[in-house]
């Protein structure tokens with residue numbers, strides 16, 4: 303019997319996406335790109351099923367996390383939709399999965415890729431002192447469960463950045479970024495094949511790829527946009543404020559480090575939109 307595949311799907315790296323208007327609910331073009339996001343995910347599902355997988359879990363990992371159209375999703379997959387998920391973009395991953403794949407991912411904050419960032423509300427995110435991406439942090443969470451990440455889709459920078467840290471990784475480049483807000487895009491009928499092929503190869507190598515591990519203790523350091531956000535994040539014990547805008551958390555294992563990081567980031571972000 304085939305194994306289980308976990309898919310975390312973001313939106314900035316989806317086929318054709320170049321603008322913030324493409325990925326924000328209610329904005330021009332958002333509805334179009336929900337279809338294309340669902341198609342990119344379906345292409346990966348088709349690839350892994352063809353390679354012998356028997357079960358796929360998809361986690362909608364962008365914004366309000368209700369982007370993927372369930373009625374258009376491949377029926378062999380189940381979908382985690384919605385927010386308030388402790389593992390956020392990696393909710394639902396556990397040791398029962400043979401591998402994890404990232405669809406529609408983007409490059410890190412400061413990167414040259416389309417809509418580059420690293421977890422909204424933070425800038426300059428460092429993992430063990432080195433600039434990191436959502437892909438690397440999420441690969442670390444999967445790695446803590448013993449699950450290797452074997453495939454990613456996005457623009458050329460999203461793919462090359464993650465290859466650099468993970469090493470053995472299948473990449474599906476669906477567009478070539480010119481700037482953070484422009485790209486040379488490949489037609490959906492072709493990216494469908496590119497993603498499917500990469501996912502097929504990614505599933506075939508699941509058993510030979512090592513789960514990603516970060517050196518313990520794991521330290522995550524990041525900068526908020528405003529000092530009041532960092533000050534509020536530092537209300538939490540175990541959160542060190544390094545300077546007016548920068549905080550740091552540290553833990554012996556990846557899941558605890560993630561939980562501290564995420565709690566601090568959410569608490570800091572709660573300042574946004576308040577006026578007093």
Ligand SMILES: [Zn+2]
Nearest residue numbers: 312313314364
């Ligand atoms: Zn996103």
